[in-house]
Amino acid sequence: MRVLIVEDDDILRDGLKVGLALAGFTTDAVATRESADAALAAGSFDAVVLDLMLPDGSGTDVLKKLRDARDDTPVLLLTARDTVADRVSGLDMGADDYLGKPFDLDEVAARLRALARRSVGRSTALIEWASIRLDPARQSVEKSGTPVRLSRREYAVLQALMSQPGAIFSKTTLEDKLYGWQEEVESNAVEVHIHHLRNKLGPGLIETVRGIGYRLGGDN
Amino acid sequence: MRVLIVEDDDILRDGLKVGLALAGFTTDAVATRESADAALAAGSFDAVVLDLMLPDGSGTDVLKKLRDARDDTPVLLLTARDTVADRVSGLDMGADDYLGKPFDLDEVAARLRALARRSVGRSTALIEWASIRLDPARQSVEKSGTPVRLSRREYAVLQALMSQPGAIFSKTTLEDKLYGWQEEVESNAVEVHIHHLRNKLGPGLIETVRGIGYRLGGDN
DNA sequence: CGCTACCTTAAGGCTGCCTTAAGGGACGTG
DNA sequence: CACGTCCCTTAAGGCAGCCTTAAGGTAGCG
Numbered sequence: 001m002r003v004l005i006v007e008d009d010d011i012l013r014d015g016l017k018v019g020l021a022l023a024g025f026t027t028d029a030v031a032t033r034e035s036a037d038a039a040l041a042a043g044s045f046d047a048v049v050l051d052l053m054l055p056d057g058s059g060t061d062v063l064k065k066l067r068d069a070r071d072d073t074p075v076l077l078l079t080a081r082d083t084v085a086d087r088v089s090g091l092d093m094g095a096d097d098y099l100g101k102p103f104d105l106d107e108v109a110a111r112l113r114a115l116a117r118r119s120v121g122r123s124t125a126l127i128e129w130a131s132i133r134l135d136p137a138r139q140s141v142e143k144s145g146t147p148v149r150l151s152r153r154e155y156a157v158l159q160a161l162m163s164q165p166g167a168i169f170s171k172t173t174l175e176d177k178l179y180g181w182q183e184e185v186e187s188n189a190v191e192v193h194i195h196h197l198r199n200k201l202g203p204g205l206i207e208t209v210r211g212i213g214y215r216l217g218g219d220n
Numbered sequence: 221m222r223v224l225i226v227e228d229d230d231i232l233r234d235g236l237k238v239g240l241a242l243a244g245f246t247t248d249a250v251a252t253r254e255s256a257d258a259a260l261a262a263g264s265f266d267a268v269v270l271d272l273m274l275p276d277g278s279g280t281d282v283l284k285k286l287r288d289a290r291d292d293t294p295v296l297l298l299t300a301r302d303t304v305a306d307r308v309s310g311l312d313m314g315a316d317d318y319l320g321k322p323f324d325l326d327e328v329a330a331r332l333r334a335l336a337r338r339s340v341g342r343s344t345a346l347i348e349w350a351s352i353r354l355d356p357a358r359q360s361v362e363k364s365g366t367p368v369r370l371s372r373r374e375y376a377v378l379q380a381l382m383s384q385p386g387a388i389f390s391k392t393t394l395e396d397k398l399y400g401w402q403e404e405v406e407s408n409a410v411e412v413h414i415h416h417l418r419n420k421l422g423p424g425l426i427e428t429v430r431g432i433g434y435r436l437g438g439d440n
Numbered sequence: 441c442g443c444t445a446c447c448t449t450a451a452g453g454c455t456g457c458c459t460t461a462a463g464g465g466a467c468g469t470g
Numbered sequence: 471c472a473c474g475t476c477c478c479t480t481a482a483g484g485c486a487g488c489c490t491t492a493a494g495g496t497a498g499c500g
Contacts, residue, residue, distance in 0.1 A: 074338070084324040091330035096338060097317065110308040118316055118338055123292040125312045137312035151477055168359055187480050191457065210456070210487070211372045212359060371488060407491050411446065430445065430498065447496070458485075463478105470473080 001116060001159065002177050004043070005029040006036040006062065007051040007078065012101075016049060019105035024139045024155065025112065028180045033057035040066055044176060045073055046116050049108065052079040052090070060093055067094040074115035078103065113137060120163055129165045129216055130205060134158065148200055153178060157193045161206065161216050170213035221336060222263075225249040226256040226282065227271040227298065232321075236269060239325030245332065253277035260286055265293055266339070267332050272299040272310070280313060287314040294335035298323065349385045349436055352421060354378065361421075368420055373398060377413045381426065381436050390433035 003020055007013040008031045017027050028043070030036050033054045040048070040062070048066075052059040063075055074096045079086060082100030090098050096118075097111050113136050117125065127134045131144040139155055141148045150158065160169060160177045171190045179185055194214060198206055207217035223240055227233040228251045237247050248263070250256050253274045260268070260282070268286075272279040283295055294316045299306060302320025310318050317331050347354045351364040359375060361368045370378065380389060380397045391410045398410070414434060418426055427437035 072338075084327050088326045088330040091327075091334045094337075096334050097331075104304040106308050107304050110311040114311040114316055118294070118335075121292065121339075123290070124287045124314045137308075153478070166358055166360075185479075188457085189479055192459090192479080195458065195460095208457070209359065215358075373489070408446085409490055412448085412490080415447065415449095428446070441500100443498105443500085445496100445498080448494090450492095452489105452491085454487105454489085456485105456487090459483090461481090463480085465478085466476090468473105468475085470471105 001046050001112075001156070002026040002028070002043075002180070003112060004036070004039055004045045004048045006033075006048065006054070006059065007031065008053070008055050009051075012051075015105070016108070020049075020109060020112070023105070023109035023112075024136070024152070024159075025109070026156070026178060026180055031055070033059070033062055036062045037065055040071070040073070041069075043181070046119070046177070047074045047076065047112050049076050049078060049112070050095075052077060052081070052086075060090070063090075063094055072119065074112075074119050076108070076111055076115060110137070116163075122163075127159075127162045127165075129162055132158075132162070132201060132205065134162050143201055150197070150200065153189075153193050154197050154200070157190065158197055158201075161214065165216045168209050168213045168215045173213065221266050221332075222246045222248070223332060224256070224259055224263075224265045224268045226253075226268065226274070226279065227251065228273070228275050229271075232271075235325070236328065240269075240329060240332070243325070243329035245329070251275070253279075253282055256282045257285060260291065260293070261289075266336050267294045267296065269296050269298060269328065269332070270315075272297060272301070272306075280310070283314055292339065294332075294339050296328070296331055296335065347379075347382045349382055350425060352378075352382070352425065354382050363421055370417075370420065373409075373413050374417050374420070377410065378417055378421075381434065385436045388429050388433045388435045393433065 001024065003025045005013060005016050005020070005027055007016060007029070013029050013031065017029050020027050028039060030039050033056045036050070050059045050062060059077065066073065066075070075094070076097045076099060077090045077095045078099055078101060079090070080101045087098045096115050099108065099111065113125070125135070125137060127136070133142045136159065141150055141155065141158065156178050157174060160174055174190050175185055194206060205216060207215055209215060221244065223245045225233060225236050225240070225247055227236060227249070233249050233251065237249050240247050248259060250259050253276045256270070270279045270282060279297065286293065286295070295314070296317045296319065297310045297315045298319055298321060299310070300321045307318045316335050319328065319331065345356060347356070353362045356379065361370055361375065361378065376398050377394055380394055394410050414426060425436060427435055429435060
């Protein structure tokens, strides 16, 4: 779950970055309209947290540009001006949700989870596949009812795979979901995490599609 | 856009009905949990506006029942208790959005539009021919419903053939689809892959057109 | 009957993945 | 502040599966 944060206030931006990281999101943060456009054009995000007031323009411009490019990435608007008219116009402009400042970090995280969930066409908050159950809100995983301790990276890999059971994720795609720009990885880290996941969750769950990537498959 | 309103307060319910009608929605309104369950089981709605406090139970029960039935209809929760904890739990329970009372009708309408917008789309482009089904998104192939494991090259050959069922593909054309311009192949690799495909998918599917190439043909 | 195009099979090489282990950083604890 | 723990990354070696190649066999076509 990779999220782009667009917020010019340094303190708020860092707060969001830290808070969402704690909630299990991978984050990239920018402060200007221009860099937001660039980031959105370059990387693929699962959601965007977008401040309306930016130094070099309005967040609505970013939103409009995104939608004009037929990009459906869920967008959560943040704004100080919290009037109903603002909300309505923001939502009708293509935003998916709206929060007025001051906001609560837990609520931002919950709304992002709801948006991401809906964007892949799923309704329930729990994700289940074979004997595995994953709870995004609690960042917890169970196998056949017994809890399994996963590290953060392991959890992130599993969540990505379970977001679309059966779909194939290339190693590059998984890296994109695990790491922001800063922290680029130049190795087989994903392979190692997959290996640890297989140890903890049993064989047969994560299939290798040689030359292409990984996916959830079979059962057991 | 057909919306189900679940709200026990008569005044609020009528207000929602009128307001949403003015905003262009078709509405059905019920007042109890039981009738909400019945309405959801019977009709198909594009969205649900759901009050949490109902005379004969909680709105969360309705929500849970809906999601357990694998119904993805977007749900907008309404509630008087507007604490952050409530919102977070509501969203993580499978609701798509959340509004505290008092709310503004325009905002309800805008949020419903945002929900409905997101819930459409997502079509899978399967290619089918005879008893073979190919899913480009998953890079998977089924024969008569049972999955068939193909290697990357084999899959590439089959996808090429199925992209235009019945059309003839020369070996050169197929090679072009399999290999970049860099890596030239000087052998009968394509023939071998065709052979493996026939083994896995059965005879009769891939026809040889002597001197010209291959194509999908016949059936079975 | 000979030629050509294609089929079939098997073997070798190579790419990509798995596995393991070591080093370093973050975090908590004494 | 030092120490221990956990986790994450990096790197190296080994293994397996796939792809290609090549050689011999078979069917179509004159």
